[in-house]
Amino acid sequence: MTDAGSLGSQLSSAPTDGISGLRFSATNDLLLACSWDGLARLYDPRHDKLRGSYSHQAPLLDACFQDQSTIFTAGLDSLVKRYDFFGNAETVIGQHSQPIRCVEYLKDLGLVATGSWDNTLRLWDARLPLGKNCVSLIPLPGKVFSMAQSGSRMVVGTSGRHVLIYDLRSIKSGQPEQTRESSLKYQTRCIRCYPNGTGYALSSIEGRVAMEYFDNSEQVQTKKYAFKCHRRSEAGRDVVFPVNAIAFHPIFGTFATGGCDGVVNIWDGEHKKRLFQIAKYPTSIAAIAFTADGSLLAVASSYTHEQGDIDHPPDAVYLRRINESEVKPKPRK
Numbered sequence: 001m002t003d004a005g006s007l008g009s010q011l012s013s014a015p016t017d018g019i020s021g022l023r024f025s026a027t028n029d030l031l032l033a034c035s036w037d038g039l040a041r042l043y044d045p046r047h048d049k050l051r052g053s054y055s056h057q058a059p060l061l062d063a064c065f066q067d068q069s070t071i072f073t074a075g076l077d078s079l080v081k082r083y084d085f086f087g088n089a090e091t092v093i094g095q096h097s098q099p100i101r102c103v104e105y106l107k108d109l110g111l112v113a114t115g116s117w118d119n120t121l122r123l124w125d126a127r128l129p130l131g132k133n134c135v136s137l138i139p140l141p142g143k144v145f146s147m148a149q150s151g152s153r154m155v156v157g158t159s160g161r162h163v164l165i166y167d168l169r170s171i172k173s174g175q176p177e178q179t180r181e182s183s184l185k186y187q188t189r190c191i192r193c194y195p196n197g198t199g200y201a202l203s204s205i206e207g208r209v210a211m212e213y214f215d216n217s218e219q220v221q222t223k224k225y226a227f228k229c230h231r232r233s234e235a236g237r238d239v240v241f242p243v244n245a246i247a248f249h250p251i252f253g254t255f256a257t258g259g260c261d262g263v264v265n266i267w268d269g270e271h272k273k274r275l276f277q278i279a280k281y282p283t284s285i286a287a288i289a290f291t292a293d294g295s296l297l298a299v300a301s302s303y304t305h306e307q308g309d310i311d312h313p314p315d316a317v318y319l320r321r322i323n324e325s326e327v328k329p330k331p332r333k
Contacts, residue, residue: 007281008299008320011043013050015315019302021062022287022317029291031298032071033317034063040073042085045298045319052085062103066126072112074100080114082126094124094134102147104154106168111135113171115144115156123172138174140164148200150193153177153214155200157188163202165214183210183226192246195253199224201269203243207231209257211269227272230259244304247288247297249327256297258285260306264299268329276326282313290322297322 015035023032030051031043036059042051058077065071069086076099082091098118106113112124121144123136142159149155154171156164161182170177182188186206193200199213210226230241245258249266254275256266264278264285278299286302297320303312 006320007278008297008318009048011045011317011319012048013041013043014317015039015041015302017059017315018304019286019300019315019317020060022289022298022300023064024289024291024296024298025065025068026292027068029296030068031289031317031319032063032065033298033300034060034073035315036060036076038075040071040083042071043317045296045317054083054085054090056081061099061101064103064105066105072103072105074103074114078116078118080112080124082112091126092130093126094122094130096120096122098143101144102156104147104149106149106154106171109168109171113147113149113154115140115147117143119143119158121156136172136174138171145188146191148191148193150195150200151197153193153197155191155193157182157191157202159187161186161188163188163191163212178214178216180212183212183224184208189242189244190246192248192255195248195250201246201248201255203246203257205242207240207243207259209243209246209267225272229257229265229267229274230261230263232261242304242306244284244286245288245300247290249290249294249322250292251294252327252329254327254329256288256290258288258299260284260304262301264288264297266327271329271332273330273332275328275330278320281318282316294327295322296320 017037021034040054058075062074078096080093096116102115104113121138141162146157163180164176165178167177184204186204190203202210241260248255262281266276281301284304287300299318302315
């Protein structure tokens with residue numbers, strides 16, 4: 001593990017192509033990283049140890065945990081697969097007609113949700129045989145760009161700036177609880193739900209984040225707002241960067257954002273202020289994730305091709321210890 005000072009420590013055995021996702025296990029500190037090199041890597045980051053890797057045999061766009069040793073992977077080959085690191089067992093769960101951008105394990109339902117560029121959301125019961133395990137096929141108004149779940153809801157962001165909110169208790173029906181248009185003018189890049197289940201943050205390619213609430217009452221909707229971030233002035237002009245990643249702190253409800261400027265910002269959304277900035281990583285921030293106790297932040301420094309095919313720094317995963325003062329809300333005086 002290489003120490004990079006305030007940026008954190010760089011993990012060994014890094015992905016060799018673009019990093020598409022980072023997730024920590026909910027039950028321990030194991031870190032799952034997926035990449036365009038086709039591998040899902042399972043790290044023990046506190047000891048800088050690669051616990052295992054799995055080849056999906058196609059570029060990976062997303063991956064998630066089922067439990068501490070079993071994962072689901074979503075690929076450019078349009079397949080969703082399950083892999084058990086402990087048993088070294090691979091299972092094909094299902095297939096879309098276009099690449100799968102997002103995968104979520106819906107623990108309370110025992111189902112896998114996949115969102116694809118084929119304009120569908122599909123629910124799979126991995127306990128049923130292949131070909132009979134798609135329990136719901138839900139048409140969407142565009143390609144899936146981001147998905148997130150919290151409590152009893154799942155939020156899906158698609159092309160065309162559509163946002164669909166599903167009640168997980170009735171999601172099999174295919175009917176969204178709410179259908180919205182993003183309050184941001186430009187393409188959605190990332191959606192993540194508040195830890196308390198009351199709403200979600202949505203980022204765009206145009207250096208903004210919107211703070212939204214599920215409750216449609218006028219009283220609650222007056223609390224929503226959007227703000228500019230991941231911008232800097234160069235030669236007298238404002239340079240704007242896509243906001244690729246959002247991660248909420250599980251204890252304090254504050255959140256981090258990562259952008260193509262190579263910067264991670266930590267925000268107090270309730271009090272509308274920036275708490276801390278971590279800068280500057282070698283290249284774009286492609287993904288970020290907090291551990292379940294909020295003591296560590298994983299950061300993927302990985303070029304996201306926003307400037308086309310150019311020379312760029314190698315892909316890397318950094319692990320940074322988080323001080324409470326960096327993430328604890330600070331009410332306005």
